[in-house]
Amino acid sequence: MRTEKKLRLKQLRRWRIRKKVTGTKDRPRMAVCFTSENIHVQFIDDTVGITLAAASTVSKSETKELSANVAGAKKLGEIAAKNAIGKGITQVVFDRGGTRYHGKIKALADAAREAGLKF
Secondary structure (H helix, E strand, O other), rough: OHHHHHHHHHHHHHHHEEEEEOOOOOOEEEEEOOOOEEEEEEEEEOOOOOOEEEEEEEOOOOOOOOOOOOOHHHHEEEEEEEHHHHHHOOEEEEOOOOOOOHHHHHHHHHHHOOOOOOO
């Protein structure tokens, strides 16, 4: 399958998921984005359009040495959950961004659940 077709199908999946998944102040959306080198996690209140908490491998905290693999996803899932719980967030809606719930996505979600977040 051509690359353009794959990207178009992924964008359609993302739009289809975003129609159904919205975050509120009480239960924000946990949006996950994986690039080839970094991982980004944001807790978003869609009613107002603001980010309540975030964690990334780009930030200057202890996540600086993490990479975008399963081990890095587990560690970042724990750190993101701690940041969210520190801001008073206990329940979230998980937005996987159109990717399959497998590998890095699953590792990040399981680590966040073990750290105390409820999906």
